[in-house]
Amino acid sequence: MAAPIPGNCKGCGISTTKKCSGCSEGVDMEGLTTSTHYCSTECQQADFAVHKGECRKANNRKQLYRGAQFLQSVFYAFREEAFDVSMTQIQVVGGKLHTREAATAFHHPAFYAFPNNLIATADDKKAVLTMLCCFEPAAAMHQLVKKAFAGICSNTIGIVEVDVLVKRAHHRIVRHTALGIDNKTYHHSLMQVTLNDRSEFVLDLAGAQYGHYRAAAPWDNYINTYCEGGKIYRMFGSGHESLQKVIAGTEDLGPKNDPRIVAMLGHVSKVMHETVNAWEQSNNTTLAATLKLKLPEYTAGTATLLEDIVQELRACMVWWKSTQGPTAAQAKAWSTDRVEQAYAAYS
Ligand SMILES: [Zn+2]
Numbered sequence: 001m002a003a004p005i006p007g008n009c010k011g012c013g014i015s016t017t018k019k020c021s022g023c024s025e026g027v028d029m030e031g032l033t034t035s036t037h038y039c040s041t042e043c044q045q046a047d048f049a050v051h052k053g054e055c056r057k058a059n060n061r062k063q064l065y066r067g068a069q070f071l072q073s074v075f076y077a078f079r080e081e082a083f084d085v086s087m088t089q090i091q092v093v094g095g096k097l098h099t100r101e102a103a104t105a106f107h108h109p110a111f112y113a114f115p116n117n118l119i120a121t122a123d124d125k126k127a128v129l130t131m132l133c134c135f136e137p138a139a140a141m142h143q144l145v146k147k148a149f150a151g152i153c154s155n156t157i158g159i160v161e162v163d164v165l166v167k168r169a170h171h172r173i174v175r176h177t178a179l180g181i182d183n184k185t186y187h188h189s190l191m192q193v194t195l196n197d198r199s200e201f202v203l204d205l206a207g208a209q210y211g212h213y214r215a216a217a218p219w220d221n222y223i224n225t226y227c228e229g230g231k232i233y234r235m236f237g238s239g240h241e242s243l244q245k246v247i248a249g250t251e252d253l254g255p256k257n258d259p260r261i262v263a264m265l266g267h268v269s270k271v272m273h274e275t276v277n278a279w280e281q282s283n284n285t286t287l288a289a290t291l292k293l294k295l296p297e298y299t300a301g302t303a304t305l306l307e308d309i310v311q312e313l314r315a316c317m318v319w320w321k322s323t324q325g326p327t328a329a330q331a332k333a334w335s336t337d338r339v340e341q342a343y344a345a346y347s
């Protein structure tokens, strides 16, 4: 282990390696580790009233950043297991990924093996994993988001679903479809998280398609750097609710959405929720409490939960293939009417 880095005692200013144990892994607004040094119990006690609040904030931000990181890992794992684009080619030109897809708008199997063979770097992989896919975190991961941020923000007003427009210069993907380059303007969905101390962050699980790879970041900087135009705000849970309505058949997302994929998303959402509940019960802890542990325990704990989730996602795909996957005849029906509807909607 590396030797502890000394700092100046917040009380008397002398150099010391001792620090407040309460926030030794706390982070600042940017998610960078920050710690407060005290040479002695005397110096620490004298500053307690002042430090107390900052100590709690640094720990809450630690939970926020770790939670966001964990949620993003779950999201990437979900996308890699259930990838719904039939990618045939990826060319890197001027820092942008030019992607080409198979000709049909609605693909026969609905899900495809993730095209690792076409991708050169880890960042490119993240960009492809998140392409055209930002509704999913709010729709399918609602319960996980709530659990990850439990205790550090209100789960009714502290989390808001927001649609933004990302400046064209930041787009990493240029999508070539059967109809040519897709120049349509899509909203990017993300969440705004306001901690109990009123500091605001973006939770951007699907941002890699826009070159934003961090799962969380300070809100104002993010909006100023990446976004333009108006924002659309919705209550936390709206995406999840509309997914449920689409599954129940009481709401239509429009012909561009393949209902087979929507059904799968609903199933994934339920499975993720059940898996985290089962993990919490069998480990007699909560996700939020695990995010607060010291680094080795937090790393080991979230790794086992991620493993459980990935296992369940794989089981989902097996379930899908055995019961919900379309027959050849159904697929043929899909590929005619739905494709025509989709083409009409695109033109
Ligand atoms: Zn001191």
Ligand SMILES: [Zn+2]
Residues within 6 Å of the ligand: 020, 021, 022, 023, 024, 036, 051, 054, 055, 056
């Ligand atoms: Zn502290």
